[in-house]
Amino acid sequence: MNNLMIIGQYVPGDSVIHRLDPRTKITVIFFFVVIVFFANNLWSYSTLIIFALLSMFSSKVPIRFILKGLTPVWFLIIFTFLLHLFITKEGTKVVDFWIFEFYSGGILQGIAISIRFFLLILVTSLLTLTTTPIEITDAVEEMLAPLKKVKFPVHELALMMSISLRFIPTLMQETEKISRAQASRGVDYRTGPLKERIKAIVPLLVPLFVSAFKRAEELAMAMEARGYRGGEGRSKLRELRIEKIDIGIYIFFIIVAAIVFATRSYG
Amino acid sequence: MDIIFKNVTHIYQPRSPFEHIALKDISLFIPSGSFVAVIGHTGSGKSTLISHLNGLSLPTEGEIRIGEFTLTKDKKPENLMELRSRVGVVFQYPEHQLFEESVRKDIAFGPKNFGVSEEEIESRIREVLPAVGLSESLLARSPFDLSGGQMRRVAIAGVLATKPEVIVLDEPTAGLDPRGQKEIMEMFYHLHHSENLTTVLVTHSMEDALKYADYVIILNKGKKYMEGKPEDIFIQKEALHQVGLDVPEIVEFIASFEEKFQTKIPFHNQSISQLAQHIAEQLRGVG
Ligand SMILES: Nc1ncnc2c1ncn2[C@@H]1O[C@H](COP(=O)(O)OP(=O)(O)O)[C@@H](O)[C@H]1O
Ligand SMILES: [Mg+2]
Secondary structure, eight states: OTTGGGTTOOOOOOSHHHHSOHHHHHHHHHHHHHHHTTOOSHHHHHHHHHHHHHHHHHTTOOHHHHHHHTHHHHHHHHHHHHHHHHHOOOSOEEEEETTEEEEHHHHHHHHHHHHHHHHHHHHHHHHHHHSOHHHHHHHHHHHHGGGGGGTOOHHHHHHHHHHHHHHHHHHHHHHHHHHHHHHHTTOOSSSSOHHHHHHTTHHHHHHHHHHHHHHHHHHHHHHHHTTOOOSTTOOOSSOOOOOHHHHHHHHHHHHHHHHHHHHSOOO | OOEEEEEEEEEESTTSTTOEEEEEEEEEEEOTTOEEEEEEOTTSSHHHHHHTTTTSSOOSEEEEEETTEEEETTBOOTTHHHHHHHEEEEOSSGGGGOOSSSHHHHHHHHHHHTTOOHHHHHHHHHHHHHHHTOOGGGTTSOGGGSOHHHHHHHHHHHHHTTOOSEEEEESTTTTOOHHHHHHHHHHHHHHHHHTTOEEEEEOSOHHHHHHHOSEEEEEETTEEEEEEOHHHHTTOHHHHHHTTOOOOHHHHHHHHHHHHHTOOOOOSSOOHHHHHHHHHHHHHHHO
16 A cells, blocks of 8 residues: 555645636646647647646646656556557658668657657646545536436435545555455465465455445444435535636636647648 | 564655654564553554564664564565464454454464464364353354454454464454453463463553553654653653653552652552552551
8 A cells, every 4th residue: 555556646735726626627637638639749739748747836746756656657658659659650761770660750659649648647647636536526516517407316426426535545444454464364465376366365355345334334324314315405515616716727728728729730 | 582673763655745754763672571561642653563573564764673583674584474473463453354254264264374284273273262262152153243342352362373472462452341351451461471472562551551561662653752661651640641641540549649648659560459458557557
């Protein structure tokens, strides 16, 4: 648990990005993801990169931590780059050595796709790095609210989401605790033949399920005891409000989008 | 096995915003055969400390020796399994670790992993059951059908069945009724002597520490705050209060008694009946 779970884990803070309304963040990131696919030359990419880096710096999350969280996807980024390098045969031949034949088109496309990947992952992980799961859930509930008209169970969905998010850390802690307890009783998770290691999962899973069911039952009981009966007419402790800063970000983002569309090459 | 900590520091999630220094420059010596109580406020690092004793955690800095095993940064001993078979750990709420379909199988789980023969396991089960106060009729039952107190005893039996030389107890009586608490503690105290164990007890109960331990270590915010014999530690009311700990009731009582009657009753870890006798004599003398 010590080092694995930190990809995109919320880092408390009081930066501009932290204080934005979660709906603003989700909307902007959604359109950012769309616009990334419209960028196709140096200028449009630079605009997006500057926007992403600005967001990253103003989140005040330590850069090293963000980059470390990206480690699992570095591999993917490098892989797509190499794929394009070897497969795309456009433009002029730049390298011709033994079995390697690299074309300028391949290199450029490889770089472009890697940058896209990097931007997408950087910006989406900024969302989870600076927004508590509960804020994200609230935002989703608000944003999906129109679907209530067609009897879509928006509130229930949001509730399920927040309960799951709430219990992920608990379950991880529990997993850690039980695996330590079983390791102390001589279970070896790390060495030995595969069959033995798979068998070693049983002593971990059974107690986990037992406690998860117990927790679920207790939670249901506690909710009923406090008179919970769904979303109808329910008021909120935390009201989401669009502030000036949110408007500012929207305007800023629209300008960024306009620059991207103005500078990209057409035809 | 002697246990030696040399300048041990433990940091969780180092080099991240969640970095947390749980233990800081801890040095201690726990001689073989002693009964040591580790006391401290919640979050003071007690559980982290004891998780080093069977190699579940490794020190971020410093060195730990347990008998002939050495633990340093990034270096688990090669014979980790042997270390774990010789250091038994009863975790907080050990009943959460039960998983087998029968009580017998669950108790046998540890010894089996450590390569103990079937016959030997069977004889150990017969030995540990009475020790933890369970009857053999429960052996075929599912551990999940038992009461909370019985489940705890099954889990403890599972640790005892591995026949450890060092036993580590992390708040073993948390959540039990007062009678259950007393029974469990008496049981460990008895085993400590009859099996020549080295016992490390993490507890919140000053009474238990005073009653059973022959050495007390107080942790505060990951640092060693005090250590010594219980009768020397527990009279330092001010120092204990400073880290949010109380003194045992008997010490508290003696202090108020001394104040009220303007006498001196030296505290040397006497039992309640000895104390009563002493007071009776004093009062007679005064009156
Ligand atoms: N796996 C972990 N990751 C990060 N921090 C932890 C972890 N386990 C414990 N801690 C922190 O280390 C400190 C000491 O914890 P612990 O040893 O469990 O204390 P105690 O047992 O005395 O209550 C606590 O502040 C706790 O939050
Ligand atoms: Mg603890």
